[in-house]
Amino acid sequence: MTNKRPFGLPSVRLIMIAGIAGVLAGAVAVYVRNTGSGNGEAPLLAQSSGACEGAIEKxxxxxxxxxxxxxxxxxxxxPRPLDLAFKGPxxxxxxxxxxxxxxxxxNLWATWCGPCREEMPALNALQKEMGGEDFEVVAVNIDTGNDEKPKAFLSEYGVDALGYYRDSSMGVFNALKKEGLAFGLPVTLVMxxxxxxxxxxxGPAAWDSPDAKALITAAKGS
Known part of the structure; x- marks a missing residue:
């Protein structure tokens, strides 16, 4: 029998995985922010593309x-624009x-990805609480083949607030991999x-946690 966790209650396993990922990401972030060309150039953060100049403060x-x-x-x-393609509902x-x-x-996810399955109810809860005209959780499934397995998973786990976005070609994942943004699943971007x-x-996160909601509020600028 599948052991499903209630919405809004991140599992201990998910919290531990997210915590370890946070420590590793912190080390990577420190490395990236302190690595320069050696030629006195401005930090990478300041070298935003013209379309995203206003995003630096955010x-x-x-x-x-x-x-x-x-x-x-x-x-x-x-910060830079990303042109990613997938199928809508x-x-x-x-x-x-x-x-x-x-x-x-x-968020990119697949039914065969354990951490993806673990965090999906939290993404659903985040959309229920904060989704609207100014914010949306766009969870894109990248299972190959037909829609049977991903739709069955969403139904079984009661994921009822997320739109059904799909890319069975995995093109969106490969595009993010080329950008150096995707190393496995799940992958999550804030745009x-x-x-x-x-x-x-x-890696996964407890997206229904106060920390996640505070981050989204900051991203919205409200």
Whole structure:
């Protein structure tokens, strides 16, 4: 029998995994922030693309809330637009640009990924509490094959607040891998209202925790 956890109650296992990921990400973040060209160049964070120049302050603000259950979140260096494609709930093609005007928590998951399954109820709870016109959890399933397994999983676990986003080609994962943002699953990105990457993490998190909600509030700028 599947042992499902109630929404809003992160499992001890998930908290431990997220905590370890946070320590490792913190070490990586320190390394990245202190590594330069040696030629007196400005920090990477300041070298934002023109489309995302206004995102620098938001990156800094969100970084201050990358702690506790979401300590594994690492600031984008630099913040930049990402053009990612996948299918929407109606099966039509979507791009991250289609979410303009919303802060987006983009999460890649698969039914065969244990940590993904563990954190999905928390993502569902976050969408229920904070989702709306200005924010959405966009959980993109990357199982290959047909829709049977991912839809069965969502139904079995009572995931009823998330839109059904899908990419059976795994193209979105491969695109993030080329960007140096994806090393495994789950992968989670925070993108601002203009589609600019603010921060990213590999590994699970307790997305229904106060730490996660504070980070999202900072990302929304409210």
């Amino acid at each position: 990156v800094t603000s969100v970084s201050e809330f990358s702690r506790g259950q979401v300590a594994a979140m690492v600031a984008a260096a630099p 109606d099966g039509k093609d979507l791009k991250t640009a289609d979410f303009a005007g919303k802060t987006v928590l983009l 601002d209202q203009k589609g600019c990457l603010i921060s990213a993490m590999n």
